[in-house]
Amino acid sequence: MAKKITAELKPIEEVLTVWDVLTPDERQFVKNHYTIHYFKKNEMIHCEGDIPTHMMVLAAGKVKVYKEGVGSRTQIIRMLKPGENFGYRAIIASQTYNTNVAAFEASTVYMLKADIFLSILRNNNAFCYRFLEEIAADLGDSDARTVNLTQKHIRGRLAEALLLLSKNYGLEEDGATINIYLSREDLANLSNMTTSNAIRTLSNFVNEHIIAMDGRKLKIIDEDRLIKISKMG
Amino acid sequence: MAKKITAELKPIEEVLTVWDVLTPDERQFVKNHYTIHYFKKNEMIHCEGDIPTHMMVLAAGKVKVYKEGVGSRTQIIRMLKPGENFGYRAIIASQTYNTNVAAFEASTVYMLKADIFLSILRNNNAFCYRFLEEIAADLGDSDARTVNLTQKHIRGRLAEALLLLSKNYGLEEDGATINIYLSREDLANLSNMTTSNAIRTLSNFVNEHIIAMDGRKLKIIDEDRLIKISKMG
DNA sequence: CTAAATTTGTGCTTTAAAACATTGTTATCA
């Protein structure tokens, strides 16, 4: 299949969801200062512990936000799709990054230097409020996720992860295949389980006709069942 | 010992940490509209699913923020001390509350109607930014907590909870006793374990001379040990 | 195009933590 060409890349005014609240001056300011960065598959975008330098927007591709825990076990915290902002939490909280971000697939990122980002945040109230809204929603998600990951059983966690993926990245033309291809390991890291258990549980789901698999291609056959499993474990 | 008297209650200008960024007009506005509410021990302040009506500030006492998960198992998400704001995330995210909040001990809460809170947020950039900072820090904590609760073993989780409590509520005059008295159940709900296991693990810590117990009174004897246990589980 | 490396799939074993059961202890209150 043909690789996507650069020409398809959306310009910053279409990618940046907060563009509409910027003043004409600010728009020009952003346009003059943002930079474009390309990341290859599996390349790191930033590391836990690094000092944050840029507010970032995913322009194209898919990236994972994750933490390394005990014994370098990985927990995927969030997965981003184009148009989503990241890397700004640490800037605002005056902290170092508390997560790693890496590209799942070849990705393009627009970056805006921290001081420029901060100067707009401090001058444009609507801009600031938008980020407040965004992070307020993220905090709700994070707390919900904590409880899901700690209390649900393996099947429930995996079911939830599959639903989350399909909600976040959507389905392919067939209306069933989840529009992201993850390794079993990533799926495990998303659902807080070992790779073996992710594989095993996926197989069980296939046997129960809840999903269908073809390599990394995952099809949701019986969404209701999946929802039910994710609700009670 | 004598109960604290109402006269000791700090006025809103001392409790509200964002007071300094308010304009004289806004200060008057807040003073004219905030209300004071008293909650008894164990009384609910708000419930998961409720529509948020007020931004709240804990003026006195201690409260827990928690979620009911699978099979009504409880997970304490956060514990607040005087001066901390709560109940505003749902307002900003235009959602219902996604947590329950209840008083650990007799507590006093200052409340500001949502529309008033929002009108200040939308007009005072510094005010808005302060909340952005606050919630950015909370999100970092929440993600860190997710990993701790999912990856650490029982001893590590309990050690972490004890350290968190002592950091949050401080120590009594003896320089060792944690300045909050929790039931074993609350301690378990904070550390994602069953009550039995919280009790068992506390006993083990006592036997290993890491802590000392006298009923609900918990003394940290060997903080270094506790830190080490919390780090590796 | 083969060889090495990674990823996937399965069965078996071990273990951490939950579930259960029981008893002692401390508040609560009619």
Add this chain to the structure above:
DNA sequence: TGATAACAATGTTTTAAAGCACAAATTTAG
């Protein structure tokens, strides 16, 4: 005051999930 309930402590059993080992399949690299 004794009755009742809530809380704390501990031992025993069960179970979910991790850990391990190894084979098969797929990718990647030389």
